[in-house]
Amino acid sequence: MKNRSHSDRCPGVLRPWIADDGAIVRLRLIGGVLPTSALRDLVVISDTYADGTVLLTKRTNLQLRGIQHSDSCVPSDLVDALSRAGLLPSPSHELVRNVMVSPLxxxxxxxxxxxxxxLELDRQLCADPDLASLAGRFLFVLDDGRGDIESRSLDLGLMAVDAKTVxxxxxxxxxxxxxxxxxAPEALLSYARRFLALRGDGETALWHVDELPQGGEELLNEHHARDLRTQVSALPPPYGIIAQDDGRSAEHVAVPDGLLTSELAATILDRAGTEVIVTPWRSVVIPDLESE
Known part of the structure; x- marks a missing residue:
């Protein structure tokens, strides 16, 4: 059990982190999915209010930095612009919408x-006022059975064992x-509520399931063995064109140092359809490309 000396300070839009070069805001994406309309808006927003770049995080989220601030708050015009772009769908739960999913x-x-x-996990999460008190680094990890994100540290999650069971x-x-x-969404959130009941209160409240005295065993009513079908792993997909199961293709695009410049964003937007996917490897997948 880890002793905390301060409350969670993980940044969001309404609770930025103040760095030497200005404020930092973090934007949560469910499963890394980013509509191209939002990416197009975000390039303009970063150029207007931040340092002109967008940082991809290892949790499939986005960060803007170098933002002017007053009394530890970013400009209201920036908040409004991010809201109009669809990047702040739940102000009350913005810090806890941490849902990582196998990108493909x-x-x-x-x-x-x-x-x-x-999407259903996010909907139920945002519908419960109590769950807004989870720490900003509390992470749900959903692996589709290939094992590409199975090794990630997490608080709650799942791994598919067949098309209908996890x-x-x-x-x-x-x-x-x-x-x-x-x-699965309802089941995961029931464990999240049990965690909230056990984690303590105030600045010393625990942030993660692993920090519980028994490492999370107290959330379970009985022991469950790991299903043999979950014992798989997969490397990140190679960069370049990847064949999709539906006959279309996806393109895995490298983003050097996870820093998306306006130039690289423009190249991605020229290729993309309705959405792109930010990966845990700080890269971008452009899905659903028609075969040429």
Missing amino acids: TGRVGGQADLRETA QLRIGSHLWGPLVPLED
Whole structure:
């Protein structure tokens, strides 16, 4: 059990981090999915209010930095611009919308398509006022059965074992029950509520499931063995063109140092359709490209 001496300070838009060169804001993306309309707006927003670049994080989120601030708040015009772009869908829960998903889920391989599962998890998360008190680094990790993000440290998560069944994960080391895919969002959030009841209060409250005295065992009613079907792993996909299962293709684009410049963003936008995907490897996938 880790002793905390201060409350969570993970940044958001409404709670920026103040650095030497200005404020930093973080934008949460569910499963790394970023509509191209939002990316187009974000390039302009960064050029207007920040340092002109967009940083990709290892949690598939985005950061802007170098922002002018007053009394530790960023300009209201910036908040309004991000809201209009759809990048602040839930001000009350903006800090806790941390949902990482296998980037190619539903398009290339994997046991199950987790795209709707991630969206439903986010919807239920934002609908519960109590869950807004989770720490800003509390992370849900949804692996579609290929094992590409199975090794990530996490608080709660799942791994698909077939198209309709997943095994839940409790902290970075424990495995929960097998549940139907459609029941997974509600099941994960029930464990999140149990965590809130056990983590303590105030500035010393725990941030992560792994920090509980028994490493998360106290959230489980019984021991669950790890299903053999979850014992798989996969490397990140290679850069370049990747064949999708539906006959179309995706392009995995390197983003040097995870720093998306306006020039690289323009190149991506020229190729992309309705959305791109920010990966845990600080790169971008352009999906659903028609074969030439």
